[in-house]
Amino acid sequence: MSYTIINVGQGSCGIAAGAGKVKKVLDEKLAGSGINVGIVGCIGMCWLEPIVDVYEDGKLHRLVKVSESSAEEIAAAVLSGDFAALSKYEITADDKDFLDQQTRIALRNCGIIDPESIEAYINAGGYKALEKVVTTMTQQQVIDEIKTSGLAGRGGAGFPTWFKWNAANQSAGETKYLICNADEGDPGAFMDRAVIESDPHTLIEGMLIAAYAIGASEAVVYVRAEYPLAIVRLKKAIAQAKQAGYIGKNIFGTDFSCEFTIKAGAGAFVCGEETALIASLEGERGMPRLKPPFPAQKGYWQKPSNINNVETFANVAWIINNGGAAFAAMGTENSKGTKVFALTGKIKRGGLVEIPMGKTLRDVIFGIGGGIKEDKKFKAVQMGGPSGGCIPEQLLDTVIDYKELSATGAIMGSGGMVVMDETTCMVGMAKFFLDFTAKESCGKCVHCRIGTKRMQEILTRIVEGNGKEGDIELLEELCSAVKEGALCGLGQTAPNPVLTTIKYFRNEYEAHINNKKCPAHECRDLISYSIDADKCRGCTLCAKKCPAKAISGEVKTPHAIDPNVCIKCGQCAAVCRFGAVKVD
């Protein structure tokens, strides 16, 4: 029997690109046809959204960059059975390669199953691992399996997951808590959001297994309020799982019981730090607490608690189903399994990438990501967001591995991977992240509260052309003091973007300070635009486009820019067809 299935990608990214409207058109046009238009989460190919998957008797036609008008054509083609007509929307072999090069474990169901349907998850093998765990395994066996897998915390620190579970398990006390950290705050990171929006049951199942292993009967998901769709889908999934008996009392008829709650964070970056997260959960101001005691000893409400990140939990069911050894078979000596990255920036194919540890940065950026937009020159990649560092071209063959990445001065981090090309000023980049951390410091530690502010001020004066001799050294001194003096990860890692840019791009700092020049031509205070009279044909286009009316000249005679009026927006350079606009 022939059948047709249509799924529209409905992650936040797809919706932002217009997937909601596309689905509406498909719904309308296919109404009454017997063909149902379903939804799936995010497949991770952001640059191709909206994406519509059409299954012709199991044969997948992946249609990309679908607009409302093309949706009408697609509906017509499907209705008439003319699947060949879909070919013009079909993903290219090149783009398809983006997925083919990946190994998906945490993201295994993302963009494939309906995130709002527990049946879809169960059909994909869901809750089998939970059943296995609670009905056939002891807590210690679960912990041992995770130990075998080598799974490490995917939130950034890379601490062995089994060790934390074991510590919480060993802590004395009747009441224990399991907490999921879904306060994904790094600029440019969206791995956790994608998992919750696209496959919330994977998270729930992983958390239930962990709760079982540590002996917790209460689980809390701390998710940032800026993820409304994730919260909606997670709530729905929890309700479904409760309905199905996976959450609640006597799960699978055993003694194991576990309840779930969701807490929406109020937007403080520091609440991604586990002790601050606990303070926030308890209704206190989100500020880190002293460690020890560690949460495994005294955490939420002073009870033993275990906190893991979304991606960590998303791996758990797979590990139980496939065995820890299968997971450990992937990766390097120090880093096992796969890692999800949010690949963004000046990259041709940006999106979610899951690859086995041990691949190189070059594999990800040039292999999967397809290289730099407009074929510009690669300059650096920022790993780990504001807590991480930049890695320059000469280190592109660095292997993705916790140790190897740390050796560069960057970190694995939670998976943010921001690619920069030759037009990115590295001082400006460091300033961007310091702007962020200075604002997000909770204010508790002197080194972090005032130190990051002063670093940001120094970086600001450098990019504005007011840098002074000795500023680099002053920054370095502040960096090391803030690293040593701050209590939590936010402060201890905040200097990393500055330290790595100084380490790899010191010449750019020096150019700003000594020559008052920005080599990347990005810092407005340090550049000037002028027109090369030999190249200018007097077409007047630049003068027309100039928002500041800084360009004058007669038709067919060379134009000129008044530097006193010019606002350095770069529009003239962008529109000139003769390459006559020079930037210095």
Added chain:
Amino acid sequence: MITITINGKVCKCNEGEYILKVAQDNGIDIPNLCNDESVAVYGACGLCQIEVLDDGHGKALPKLMRACATKAQDGYVVSYDTERVNRSRKVALELLMSDHDGDCVAPCHLNCPAGTDIQKYLKQISGGDYHGAVETIKEAFPIPASIGRVCPHPCEKNCRRGNVEQPLSIAFLKAYAADKDLADGTYKPQCKPESGKKVAIVGGGPAGLTAAFFLRRSGHSVTVYDAMAKMGGMLRYGIPAYRLPKDILERECQEIKSLGVEYVNNCKIGKDVTLEQLQKDNDAVIVANGAWKSMNMRVEGEGLEGVVGGIDFLRNISSGEGERPDLTGLTVAVCGGGNTAMDACRSAVRCGADKVYVVYRRTRDEMPAEDIEIEEAIEEGVDFKFLTNPAQIIGEDGKVKQMKLQVMQLGEPDASGRRSPVPVEGKFEYIDVDKVIMAIGQSIEVSGFDCLEKTRKGTIAADENTFMTSVDGVFAVGDATNRGASIAIEAIGEANKCAAVVDSYLSGKLTAYRKPFVSKRDVKDIDFSVYDKKDRIKMPARPAEERKHDFNEVYLGFGDEEKVQSEAKRCLECGCHDYGDCRLIKYANICEIDPARFAGVKNNNPVERKLVSIERNPNKCILCSLCVRVCDEVAGKGILGLVGRGFGTVIKPEFNDESVIEACAQCGKCVEACPTGALKLLK
């Protein structure tokens, strides 16, 4: 019990005790600002960092630890002042100070060369506690009745009340308190037990007397040698009696003597005794011999009879003890624009001169003399010839007859910021005069001090911070040293610092003077419009017609005690109430910080008094949160909380909810806990 070692000191303690607590119990002060035993460990300030050099198993811990939050384990060897720790602590303090907007001490105090705690004694005067006020002043110098009368008071020039209407009359208030103190049983400081050390001081002027006073108080045996017949130096022989009555100065000299200081007068170094001899007979020598030579003008005719130095003229009047030079019927020209010139011209008037000119090459605005002195000289009939410069003194029969004056005009500003005088080519004036007094500057008499190295200016070279000369054990201060002559209070300031250095020298370990670091506010950040205007008290003076005929004191004194106290109450109390107890400034000085390196924007939040009896100044707050925690954990109220994030984080009523303030029981525990002056209990 376990054993840990903190900076080499072995300490017994219980397992699990915090290291900061163990240190405190053993008398070791590990810097900290956010810790208090009454509340839970917090760990914010980062000052109590330590390095664990040995964890008891032969291994060092890689990270710096916070002593407040690190539990002692048997065999721990820790240090709180390794280079790494010191660097981190110094940066923390510099960062804190870079966002600290407060005045540790008031600008009057800060600008007093002697470092007098003016705010404190004004407060004492405002409450009628004159002995207390004098006690406060005598922590800085011993002769307040004299100095109060003659000091050009840099304090008043820096008084912030001047931004409201006029500065306080600080100097005269001081003289008032000192007169009261002298009148009814003066305050007598205690001297420490005899040290057995001997100090010789050369020169009994303000500097020498001050050094004598403090060294005597430190228990040393002190002898002051002076070339003149009486002590007081320039205060006696330079300042005319109409400004400083000699009996008042004498009283104050005697007060110092009464502590056990020996006075030897009419003793000239190099003539009556040698410096080498003093050195031999004493454990230390302080040279404070002043600058007693009038500088020459280098014009033709200076050698004529009737040309005299300003200092010499004044000394002649003062030492005459009643037999003053009679200038009746004569015309006198005083050259110069400083205070000595004013003293000379006004003394000349009092000696009966017919006509007195002041020849000054710039205008009144540029005159270095105190404005009130100029004003009073004009009242007394002195004729100011501005923009003229002596070109020649013309004589007849070897005696002064006439002066040729070069007419000047003001040109470009010079290094001092004053517009420099330039001659108007070929333009001269002539005045007939009988006497010319040169009051253009002083220099020092070096004979007798040949063994001491000199500066290029010919003054005695002394180290700026130890006051030591080129000869070990011989110190020098005041007009005779380095930059040369200045005002009395400058010499006094050097002398009291020098006394402390000499005291340390005598105890065997010379400690140089170190200028303390203090936090200062920028005056442009202060809103003066909140103060009600209240005019400065006026000092009544005798009318010019009366006073110009004698050397009796010009000023009549404030008299009215109520007025005096009300004047003292005009003080804005700029200095921080917590300066003496502030832990932030204490550690800032211990760690020798330089917050200018990290200068940047400062938080600026209004001072608020919503907690009724407690004033909260967020601009002095270091966010240690002790007030927040004490209010919550000790007082059980939880009124305060941290609001905002990042650099702009501020302590406010919890959730920024003003209504929670009503719960405040005014217990003041937050004020007690505050390590800085951010919180103040209002009386």
